[in-house]
Structure formats: C-alpha cells, structure tokens
Amino acid sequence: MINPMLEFVQVFREFETERGRLAAVEGISLSAAAGEIVALVGPSGCGKTTLLNLAAGILRPTRGRVVLTPNARLAYAFQEPRLLPWKTVEENISFVQEGLLPAGEAAAARRRILEETGLAEFRRAYPRELSGGMKQRLELARALAVRPRLLLLDEPFRSLDGATRQELHALLQSEHGREGFSALLVTHDPEEAVLLADRVVVLSPRPARILKEVVLATPRKRRLLNRALVSSSLERIEGLLSSAG
Template sequence: MGKNAEILELRRVYKSFRSKNGGLKVLADISLSVYAGEVIALVGPSGCGKTTLLNIVAGLLDPDQGDVNQKQGLRTAYIFQEPRLLPWKTVEANLSFVQHNFLLPSEAAEVRDNLLQRTGLEPYRNVYPAQLSGGMKQRLEIVRALSIRPQLLLMDEPFKSLDLALKYQLQELIFERHAEEKFAILLITHDPEEAVMQADRIIVLTDKPTNIYREIIIDLPRRERSIKNPELYQKLEEILGFLLKKQQ
C-alpha cells in the first residue's frame, strides 16, 4: 500500500503509572506514524498497555516523555469497549450532540438518518439509552463515532461483547464507510485473525514495559484476503506464536 499523508506521529513515547510498589512502566519508547486511509491493528499480550496507547492518541492521557503530533484540526472519534452514551439524551440527540461541532446541520441530519436506517436504530431515534439492550447500546456507540465523519477512528475492541451476527454487520458498516470516506483506523484486537483480515499494518507489542516488537505489512486488498492464503496464514501463525509464547 502506498503511503498517503501522515496525519499522526508518536515519537519516543513513554508512560508510567504510580503503584503500591512504586512506578509501573507501561509504555517505553513507542514511535509510530499513522497515514490517511490506512488501518492499523495493535496486538499484544493482555494488559500490555494497548488502551493506554490509544488514550494517549485520543488526548485522554499525556505521555511522560515523547511527542504526539497530529494534523491540524484532525477529526478523531473513539469507540470504547463499553458504551459511553449520554443517558439524558435520546438516541438521535446522542448523535446530534457530537455532530454540531463538526458538520453543518443539513449534512449532520443526512448522515444521522443514513446511519440510523443502516443499523436498524431508526425506530428507536426518540428512545433513551436505558431503554436499549446492551447490543443496541454498543451499536449506537459505533454509529455515534461514525456520525462525525472522522478522519481517524480509534477502536478499543468494540465488538467484544457482541454476538457474531451483529459483530459482522457492524464491521461491514465500518469498513464500507472506511472505503467511502478514506479515514484512518487504529484498532485494538486480541484476535490475530481479525488483525490479518482487516489491517494494512499490524503492530505487535511486547509485554510491559511495552515497545514495538514487530510491524507486519499486509499488502493485499481486503476483499481478496483469506486465511487459506499461505502468506496470510504464515503471518497469522507468527502473531499467534508470539502471543502464546508470552502467556507461558
């Protein structure tokens, strides 16, 4: 894949947290560039700091050392593991609330209507989150992120609690939008197969203090990928082997 314009750069990022036993070093010397339109998957041992890294990218945490540089005015959306909806606002109002800073009213309404229709949430547009099932709340969380037409979409295992049918439906929606709007995606996954099938680059992280063990390039159109492809299967085995070794 040819590289587009760089929209985000992490340069020698470090992060530690205080603990009862002193300092806990989480990230150590992480450098990473993100380019417009690409999909990057972060994989690594459980608890290695993937969410911490995503939170630094989102501006929710500051690094102890290092630089986070992004394109001016970069429009970033974040899909969390669990829904973080506004309980006092309806389904539609949860969308319009985040849209008003980014889109003109006519465009915002068109995007809202399209996404609500596409995901089966249209009949619930005037309902409050407390009246939705867990799966529908997560569906709304994903729709809300897409509703601002992001340039960078951060995803922290948003399909973790969903059944397979809904997971595949929402993955299809996200990647349809990605194909149309060419936003970059930075996603966390514990599923190496998902990483191989969806990402253009896979960043394999070590255990704490975490840095980058390996970068794997998947230079094959997404629609042509199959685990039966020997090259992809070899890359899947490599990631699995590394993760299993770290669990022993």
C-alpha cells in the same frame, strides 16, 4: 512515512502508584498514514488502551511526542458504550456532532448511519431500552457520525455475538471505503486484526514495546475471499503473541 495522520515518536508513559512508578509504554514509535487502518494486538494489560488514550490526548506522554495532523477530526469508540442515558438514540448521535459538522451535513450523516447500523427504527428510544448489542451499535454509530479523519477503536466488538460482530465489521469497512479515514484499532482477536487492518502491530507484555509490525499487503476484500491468506497471516501473528508470553 510522509505526513502521517498520527505519529508516536519514542513515546514513554509512566504512572505513579503506591509502589512507585509503573511503566506502561516504553519507546513506542508508530505512525498511521491517511486512510490506513492499524491494529494493535498484545497480551491483556500490555498498554494498548493507554496508546489510544495518548492518541486521543486524554493522556500525555511522560517522554516523547504524539503528533496528530492539524485540525484532524477525531472520534473514539469505547469498549463499554459511553452513552448519555437521558438522550434518545438520535440525540446521542447529534450531541457528538455539535460544533463539528454543519447542520445539513450532520443530519445527512446521522440518517445514513442510523440506517446502516439498524438503529433507524429505534431513533426515539433511550439507552435503557436497548440491548447490549444495540448499545454497542450506537457507540460505533456516534463515532462514525462525526465523519472522523482519525478513528480510535478500543475493542468495540469484543462483547458482541458472532453475527452482530460480522455486521459491524462490514459497516466499518463500508464507512472506511466511503470516508477514507485512518483508524487505530485495539483488539484481543488476531483474526479480527487480520480481517480489518492494513497493518498489525504486535506488542509485548507491559510495558508495551513493539515486537513486530506485520504488513497485510493483500487488499482486505481479497483477504475476506481467500481463507488461506487469512490463515497465513494469522499463524504468524499468533506465533509472535505466543512467543511474547
């Protein structure tokens, strides 16, 4: 792949524990092209979030390299919202924009995201006044409002009801169509991976190794309209996960 937005080059990551060294990631080589959404699926605890933290620079590889396009703006949406309780909804968004976007661009992005997430009427509310689903909307809104070039998503839809999940799936796809960012999506749901991604990477139980990369050649919009296309890819991925244990 020429000039990927993100690249893992033979990445290993180990952690020190009371019982010795624990291997979390083993020999991962993976890339995401500009504008590509790559989904990571695998058994619980296999190292998916570790890979996101390596991409974000929160962790460093024990061996190997993680290469991000220079000056690429990065955003991270967590499974559990990381909101500032003393700031309002709008202030939570403006806080993460500081130093990343010019004031006018930041304000325009903030207004648009507040409207698209259904948070505009709650802009002056505090996190304690929001439901769990609204907090998760705000978590995603904060990530999108910085207009990232690389978006890291750690199961941000996992705890949502079906209707809210579909709304936020649509929002993510709309923003991706507008902004053209790359994304690395961790999900426990193979169907979610098939609906949202361009490529699905199936990981082994810990330590994480790549078992298979499934390229979803059919455009996402066509997949949404053709259940047979979704079912075919889904069966393949579920078969790989089942054989991995």
